Each structure stands twice: as structure tokens, then as C-alpha cells.
Amino acid sequence: MAEFSYKSPVVLKSRTRKKSAHIYSNLGSISFSKLLILVFLILLCKTQDGFVKVEGRNFTLNGERYTYLGANYWAGMNLGAPMNGNYARLTSDLDLLQSNGVRNLRIMGSTQGPDYKPHRITPSLEYECGRYNEDTWEGLDLFLYEMHKRNMKAVIPLNNYWGWSGGFDQVIEWFFGENQNDTEIFYFRDKITKHYDEFIHLIVNRKNTAYLRYEGRTVYYKDDPTIMSWQLANEPRSINCKEWASWISGRSQLLKYLDSNHIVSIGTEGTITTCQKSGNEVPTIDYITVHAWAQNWGWYTPSSREGFEQGVKKVQEYISENIKENLNISKPIVMEEFGLARDGLSFDPKATVNIRDDFYQAVFDEVLKRTQEGIMAGVNFWAFGGKGRPRENGGLMWEPGDDFIGDPPHEPQGWYSVYDTDHSTLELIKQYAQKFEGIQ
Numbered sequence: 001m002a003e004f005s006y007k008s009p010v011v012l013k014s015r016t017r018k019k020s021a022h023i024y025s026n027l028g029s030i031s032f033s034k035l036l037i038l039v040f041l042i043l044l045c046k047t048q049d050g051f052v053k054v055e056g057r058n059f060t061l062n063g064e065r066y067t068y069l070g071a072n073y074w075a076g077m078n079l080g081a082p083m084n085g086n087y088a089r090l091t092s093d094l095d096l097l098q099s100n101g102v103r104n105l106r107i108m109g110s111t112q113g114p115d116y117k118p119h120r121i122t123p124s125l126e127y128e129c130g131r132y133n134e135d136t137w138e139g140l141d142l143f144l145y146e147m148h149k150r151n152m153k154a155v156i157p158l159n160n161y162w163g164w165s166g167g168f169d170q171v172i173e174w175f176f177g178e179n180q181n182d183t184e185i186f187y188f189r190d191k192i193t194k195h196y197d198e199f200i201h202l203i204v205n206r207k208n209t210a211y212l213r214y215e216g217r218t219v220y221y222k223d224d225p226t227i228m229s230w231q232l233a234n235e236p237r238s239i240n241c242k243e244w245a246s247w248i249s250g251r252s253q254l255l256k257y258l259d260s261n262h263i264v265s266i267g268t269e270g271t272i273t274t275c276q277k278s279g280n281e282v283p284t285i286d287y288i289t290v291h292a293w294a295q296n297w298g299w300y301t302p303s304s305r306e307g308f309e310q311g312v313k314k315v316q317e318y319i320s321e322n323i324k325e326n327l328n329i330s331k332p333i334v335m336e337e338f339g340l341a342r343d344g345l346s347f348d349p350k351a352t353v354n355i356r357d358d359f360y361q362a363v364f365d366e367v368l369k370r371t372q373e374g375i376m377a378g379v380n381f382w383a384f385g386g387k388g389r390p391r392e393n394g395g396l397m398w399e400p401g402d403d404f405i406g407d408p409p410h411e412p413q414g415w416y417s418v419y420d421t422d423h424s425t426l427e428l429i430k431q432y433a434q435k436f437e438g439i440q
């Protein structure tokens with residue numbers, strides 16, 4: 001734990017102490033039965049506190065099982081930014097998700113600059129090493145606040161193995177220059193780990209400006225039930241299992257030390273990469289994630305129906321393989337990313353999505369079954385584009401000035417996005433969101 005000592009959680013400690021001093025000073029005037037009631041209420045509050053927790057293979061929320069059909073919606077932080085964002089777009093997207101029963105969003109909690117580099121989410125949060133764009137921070141504040149108003153939960157990755165948000169390679173470049181070719185050194189250099197841990201301090205202790213502005217309440221991120229979990233990164237990979245597990249252990253311990261309310265996940269793709277199990281076994285990791293990319297991994301290309309059944313079977317097998325691999329680790333498992341191209345591999349938002357709908361249904365069915373069995377806990381489709389649209393007919397990479405949609409800036413825009421006009425997909429999502437909510 002020595003590595004945590006360079007900054008102590010002063011705020012947390014002093015607030016707790018003040019609260020208990022207040023309770024003690026009133027004790028003299030409270031009768032024993034009143035005290036019992038007080039204790040009971042405190043215990044009740046403890047289970048009704050609105051934080052997602054883990055019990056065995058289940059998530060729980062206010063004492064009941066929590067299962068969900070959610071979306072990936074990483075653009076929310078930028079859309080919420082007071083100066084550079086688009087509030088109307090953000091709120092209409094969230095309203096649409098809500099009206100279709102989507103109450104869990106996997107978002108993005110950290111992006112790196114510099115903002116002149118191509119094919120990245122900009123404006124970034126951390127535009128230079130250790131310097132943060134307050135407008136983007138306030139975008140995340142407002143996004144979380146708008147989610148809170150709609151009774152939604154956020155899964156928040158704290159960095160990214162891939163470069164579309166700056167990510168690991170950018171941080172490595174800040175500390176060790178441009179000529180590093182090994183993304184994995186991100187886990188194995190003290191300077192980088194210290195920088196990562198400093199960001200943990202910053203984000204869990206962030207005071208949400210939107211709660212203050214709109215409700216006059218001081219809400220630190222670490223105390224906000226809108227946040228379901230911290231995720232160490234988007235799709236981190238490693239081939240040095242023991243060392244990697246030790247990095248995971250250190251970061252997740254720090255998160256829990258500074259923030260005892262929230263659960264923690266790694267954000268990995270599953271058994272397609274190495275070292276899965278050594279990460280999932282870390283005691284301070286609360287649940288297991290699986291991502292399935294049929295076309296990217298060569299299982300099925302939806303240029304036609306040919307191979308569809310085989311593609312679905314591959315996804316089912318992949319889910320089984322991940323369940324099997326983690327069989328003796330009793331933690332919830334979430335299918336956190338999957339998606340499919342539009343019909344004929346079109347990037348045009350006007351193209352049909354018949355095959356995609358069937359694929360979504362097959363994946364929803366599989367995860368639903370596993371969730372009903374008590375083996376899995378939820379699913380997030382990739383990704384919600386809402387009212388956003390790609391430039392021209394799609395297929396180009398993202399450029400500043402383009403709408404954010406579901407596809408990250410470095411990928412052909414329109415590949416995997418679900419828009420507000422994809423009525424059949426939204427109907428399917430609504431139908432299955434209800435099924436997931438209905439699971440006891």
C-alpha cells in the first residue's frame with residue numbers, strides 16, 4: 001500500500017469524522033428504542049443507497065437483483081460540455097434511450113490530447129500531460145447529472161488501450177517520447193502508474209458542478225450512485241500475466257481505498273486475449289466483461305446472410321468459453337460490447353438493418369438466457385449514435401466538426417451506430433430491455 005501514500009484522502013476522512021461527532025453529541029438525549037430505530041434506518045439506508053453492488057454472480061441494487069440491457073455511448077462527455085458541446089442533442093439522445101428502456105450506459109471518463117492529432121475524440125479532457133480542459137470536465141459533470149435525472153447508471157472507463165481517445169500510447173509518449181512501440185509498458189513504468197493513480201484521485205474526488213448548479217448539492221463523483229462502476233480501461237491487453245495482475249490489483253485497490261461506494265471492473269474483451277483469468281481473479285475486481293466482434297474477428301461478415309448462423313454460433317461459443325474459463329471465479333459476467341454492420345456493409349444511415357436486427361436479437365436472447373440462469377448479468381450494444389449523423393453517406397473517419405456518433409473517430413463512421421431513426425432496432429431494444437428488467 002506504500003504506493004498510495006503520496007496523497008492522502010483528506011476530504012473523505014474529515015467529512016466522515018465531522019458526521020460521527022455530530023451523532024455522538026446527540027446521543028445523550030436519545031432513548032434506547034430511538035437508537036434502535038436509528039440503527040435500523042442506517043442499515044436500511046445502507047441497502048437502499050442506490051449503488052450497484054455485487055453478490056456472487058449477481059449485481060444488486062437497493063437489495064434486489066440488477067440486470068440490464070444497456071448501450072455504449074462514449075460521446076456524452078463531449079456533448080455535455082457547456083462551451084463545446086450540444087446540450088439539445090445530449091438530452092434528446094438520453095430521452096430516446098430512456099423511452100426505450102435503456103438505463104445503463106458505458107461511457108468514457110478520460111480522453112487525452114493534444115487535440116490537433118487526427119482521429120481522436122476532441123476536445124480532450126487531458127489536453128496536455130496533467131492539464132485538464134474544464135469545459136470537458138463540466139461536460140462529464142452534466143452528462144452524469146442528466147443520467148441521474150433519468151435514473152440511469154454509468155460504467156466509466158478511466159483510460160483506453162486504443163488510440164481513439166489518446167489512450168495508453170499518448171500517455172507513454174508524454175513520458176517516454178514517440179519512439180516507444182510497445183503499448184504494454186503502460187503497466188510497467190512507475191511514472192505512468194503514478195500519473196494514472198493521480199487521475200484516480202482527481203476523478204473520484206471531482207465535485208460535480210452540475211449538481212451544484214441545478215440542485216445546490218455538493219456531490220463528489222465517489223458519492224454519486226449514478227456511477228455503477230469504474231473500469232480500469234477500454235480493452236486493456238497484456239501478455240505478462242503476473243505483472244499485469246499486479247497493476248490491476250494496485251489500481252483497483254486504490255479506487256476502493258478512495259471510494260468505497262463503487263465497484264470496479266477491468267474492461268477486457270475476454271478469452272480472445274491472453275491473461276484474462278489472472279486479471280479476473282484479482283479480489284478487488286468485482287465483475288467480468290466480454291466483448292464480441294464478429295466481423296472484426298472474422299466470424300461473420302454481414303455482406304449477405306451467408307454465414308449468419310455460423311456467426312451467431314461463434315458468439316454463443318465465445319460466451320460459453322468465457323463462462324467456462326471463469327467458472328471457479330464467482331463474479332457477474334457482462335457482455336459489454338457487440339455490434340454488427342448495416343445490411344450490405346453500408347455506412348449510410350439510410351441503409352436497412354435487417355441482418356443487424358436478427359443478430360442483435362440472437363445475442364440478446366443468448367445473454368438473456370444466461371442471465372435468467374444466473375450466470376450472466378447484462379449486455380451493452382455497441383453503439384448508440386442517436387441524432388448524430390456521419391459526414392456524407394458515412395464511411396469516412398471522423399474529423400473535427402463532424403457529429404459524434406457511435407463509431408470512434410478512427411473507424412469508418414456509420415459502421416456500428418444505431419440512430420434515432422433505426423426504429424426496428426430500437427423496438428427490439430425496448431422489448432429486450434423489458435425482459436432484462438423483468439428478471440428476478
Ligand SMILES: *[C@@H]1O[C@H](CO)[C@@H](O)[C@H](O)[C@H]1NC(C)=O
Pocket residue numbers: 055056057058065374440
Ligand atoms: C442471485 O439472484 C438469484 C435470483 O434472484 C438468486 O436465486 C440467487 O440466490 C442470487 N445469488 C446471490 C449470491 O445472491
Ligand SMILES: *[C@@H]1O[C@H](CO)[C@@H](O)[C@H](O)[C@H]1NC(C)=O
Pocket residue numbers: 181182
Ligand atoms: C520495438 O522496439 C524494440 C527496441 O527498440 C525493437 O527491438 C523491436 O523490434 C521493435 N518492435 C517493433 C514491432 O517495431
Ligand SMILES: *[C@@H]1O[C@H](CO)[C@@H](O)[C@H](O)[C@H]1NC(C)=O
Pocket residue numbers: 281328329
Ligand atoms: C481456479 O482454478 C485455478 C486452476 O484450477 C486455480 O489456480 C485458481 O486459484 C482458482 N481460482 C479460484 C478463485 O478459486
